Amino acid sequence: MGTPGVEGLASVAEKLGEWQSDGGPVQLHPGDLGWFHRFGAEHTANSVRLWERDGQTLAIGLLDEPDMLRLALAPTAFEDEELAQQLVADVAPERGVLIEGTVYLEAPTGARIHDLLFKEGWDLDQPWTPLQRDLADPVEDPGLRVDVIGPDDAPVRTAVQRASFDGSTFTDERWHAMAAGAPYGSARCLVGRDGRGEAVAAVTVWSAGPGKPGLLEPMGVHRDFRGNGYGQAITLAAAAALRDDLGASSATVSTPSFNVGAIATYRAAGFEALPETRDQIRRA
Template sequence: MTIVLGTPGVGGLSEAVGVLREWQHDGPPTQLHPGDLGWFWRFGAEATAAAVRTWSRGGRILAVGLLDEPELLRMTIAPEARQDEELARRLVEDLAEPERGVFTGKAYVEAPMDALVQDLLLDGGWNADEPWTPLRRDLTAPVEDPDVRIEAIGPERARLRAAVQRAAFGESTFTGERWLAMAAGSPYADARCLVAYDDQGEAVAAVTVWSAGPGKPGLLEPMGVHSEHRGRGYGKAITLAAAAALRELGSSSAIVSTPSANVGAVATYRSAGFLQLPETRDLGAPRG
C-alpha cells in the first residue's frame, strides 16, 4: 500500500494525539510526546493542525511530525515501524523535497535515534546539529517534598502562570489567552500547570506537565524559573513538584529534554533525581 503524507486538520488532531499516547514507552526517547502538541496548542487548534504532519499506510498512522518551528520538524514513528524501509525512504524523500510541503527552506529534523530514517538521512548528507540531553526520573517510589508552596493553576490564575513564563524566558510570547487556548486542547485533559512561591508569596517558578496515560512516561514542557529568583533552589523544587504531579496522574516516569549546552538546566534536573540519558541530535539538511 502507498504511504500517504497528510495534515490532519482540526478534526484529525485527536487521532494524532491518540497514536502518540500509544507509542510512549520507557525505552529510548520517542522524540515527540502528546504534550509537545499540547504545548503548541497555545497558538490554537487551527495553528496546531497546520503544524502537524502524518504519514499513513492503509489508513493507519505510522509517523507523526510537528513543525515546532518553520525549519524544525520534531517527529516520531510507531515502534514497530522504525525499521520499515519503505516508510524510511518515503520520509527521506518528503523531508528533502520542498515541494512535498514539509519544509520550504532550511530544514532540521528530530527523529528517534533507533529509527532507520536517521541512518538514511546521514547517508544522504544530512549533518548532526547541536546535541540535546534527555533525562528521566522513575516514578515507582513517592517523590520527596519540594519544600516550597506549590499551586495548581486554573483559568483564574492563567495570567500569573503566563507572567512567570515570560519572566523565565525572555523571548516568550505566552499570555493568559494562550494559556486558555492550550487548556482547551485535548492533551490538556491529562495535564497540570504548577507555580511555586517563595516565603514572601512571590511566584518564582512554573511548569506544565503532560501525562500520556497510566503506565506511560509523562513530560515536563516547559519548566522555568523567574529570572530574578534563580540560584535559590526553585528549579529543583518545581521539578520535584512536577514529578509528583505526574505520579499522581499515573505516569510511569517523568521525562524532559534540554540543550546539552544548558548545563544549568541539566544540573537542575539531575538534582531533582532525573537520570541523564545518552545525547540526541537534530539533523540538518545538506547545504548547497
C-alpha cells in the same frame, strides 16, 4: 502524507501517547502537541503531518517551526524501509514540507530515516540531553508551596513564563488556547511560591496515559528569584504531580547539552541523564 484537521487532533495526541514507553527512545510526546496548541487549534492542525499505510498511522510529524520537523514513529515502524524512504522524499526541498534553506529534523534514535538522510547529505546538529526520573517510588517533598493553575490564575502562570524565558510570547490568550486542546485534559500547570507568596517558578506537566512516561514542558524560574533552589523544587513538584495525579510511570525532560545549569537542576531533582540525541540538519 496528510494532515489531521482540527477534529483529528485528539486522535493524534492519543496515538502519540500509545507510542510512549519506558526504556524506548524519547520521541515526540502528546505534551509537545499540547504545548504547541497555545498557537490555536487550526494552526496546530496545519502544523501536523501524518504518514499512513493500510489505515494505520506509522509516523506523526510536528512542524515546530517552518524549518523544524519533529517526528514520532510507531514502535513497529522504526526499521520500515518503505516508510523511511517516503519520509526522506517528503522532506526534500521540492516537496515543501520544510522551507528551503537550512532545516532540521528530529527523529527517534534507531529510526532507519537517520541513515537515509546521511546519504542525502544531511549532518548532525548540536546535542540534546534527555533526562528521566522513575516514578515507582513517592517523590520527596519539594519544600515549596505549589499551586495548581486554573483559568482564573492563568495570568500568574504566563507572567512567570515570560519572566523565565527572554522573548517568551506566552500570553493569557495563549494559555487558554493551550488549555482548550485535548492533551491538556491530562496535564497540570504548577506555580511555585516563596515564603512571601511570590510566584517564583512554574512548570507544565503532560501525561501520555497511566503507566506511560510523562513530560515536563516547559519549566522555568523567574529571573528575579534564581539561585534559591526553586528550579529543583518545582521539578520535584512536577514529578509528584505526574506520579500522584496523572499516574505516570516516569518523568522526562530534554534540554540542550550546553545548558549545564538546567541539567544540574534536573539531576538534583532525581533525574538521570539518558544518552544524548542530535537532530539532523540540511544546510542551505
